[in-house]
Amino acid sequence: MIIVQLSDIHLTRPGERTFDGTHDSEASTRAAIAHINNLSPQPDLILITGDIVHNGTPEEYAFASQLLSGLRAPFFVVPGNHDDRTLMAMTFSPMGALPPNHHEDSEFLQYTIEDHPVRMIALDTSIPGEPRGNLCPRRTAWLADRLAEDPDRPTLIFMHHPPMRTGIRIMDNWRCFGTEGLSDLLSLYTNVELILCGHLHRFATSVWNRHPVVIAPSSGVCVAMDLDKRDHLRLIQEPPAILVHLWEPEIGFVTHVSPIGDFPIKALEPVL
Template sequence: MLIAQISDLHLRTDGKLLKDKVDSVAALEAAINHLNALDPQPDVVLATGDLVNKADKQDFQALRAGFDRIQAPVLVIPGNHDDRTLMRETFGDQGYFQDEKFLHYTVEDYPIRLIGLDTVKEGSDGGELCGSRRGWIDSRLREQPERPTFIFMHHPPFGTGIGFMDKLDFYGASQFAEIISRHPHVVHITCGHMHRPMTVAYSGTAASVAPSLVFQMALDLKPDAPSGFVLEPPGLKLYTWVPGTGLVGHVGVIGDYGPKHPFVPD
């Protein structure tokens, strides 16, 4: 099974550059072309939030039109820049949203069970898994304790060492970590929001963050570093199941860096 993850597209279709610097429409196009050129093709593409920049209906419609051109099925979860109501309007016909309030769901179609979590905290850029959502994920994980399970969510429930991003709280993080510790069949938890790839040992499993499709946060690990972004290449993640090893996560970059070169003697 091959799982692709794209994150933090921040699409704006009003003709303006994102942060005065990035053409998010072109970034979506590049991601679509990159995904469709993958060989082998992913079984599924996870789009982990901050899909549009300002929760605008026109942007969501353009996003849906773009995602419809991706050959593999795409599953979406919300980020702090998105809007649950507009996401339901835009993607609800695909039938995988299972809850009336939150945009969380399980996907049972693949050898690895997928669970999308909704970590949006209304009115905040920080994350949240309230008691209701924590109860939901615990119940889902109890359902199939033997099955490898892959969780995807927008906000990382862990610190990153990037000071200005870690200032935002994630409510319910310690309780979520305690839930995960009781479910060793969780093979990975992947997130977005941080606009930079990273990995961490987390509560008995592994967790990671995907790069953004538009801009990356500066890799500045001074605790008091000012916030800022850099125009490093956009990227995506590919998770493949390797017999004898388990789930392996790769980071790919999007863009033209020339052909594959054969090894020649030096």
């Protein structure tokens, strides 16, 4: 099974730029879509881990719907701190990017994807109007119910905010809080093989309470790897990328970083 992870698109209205006018989100989104559509083999599905739009407006979601409908593989979404839950549901439910079971909780956009070898659980960590995330007891209880339904099946959790520190101070201030219950819960389930996040705008990976966490880079704007505890955010013109997660029963998950761009390939004769 192949899962592509796309994150932190920050799409605006056509012609607008983000991040102090330095970034063309339409161009980067079109490039990411073309890159994913050119993958061979094609992914079984695409998980978009939040911040689909930048300002949470109806116009932005309409444009996002228009562009993302060009993806060849089916995709699913989870909200980030820049997203609006109501507009997300209105936009993406008719497209199938939010399964019908997301209506089980009227406040949060949380659901399961069942029809694959790996079970996938979308967890909503967003707090309206705040950059940080949170897992309240209600959201954690919902996850507990879902995990109890199928405790032996290989499972992946995807959400926007990382549950752990990354060493980039300002982003750590905006990580997911209220994760004590999640930590206790996951200690009961060895079948949770991977936790996918976004939000950081750069690739990072860690083992958090014995569970692998993989953070996707942004498909547009990259945050600098400032590990010197500075208190302001810096952007860097590193290549944007997606993640490609391969799962096979014999090996579990392997994650590959796939930079977005046109890169030449040269075939080499095998050396025996």
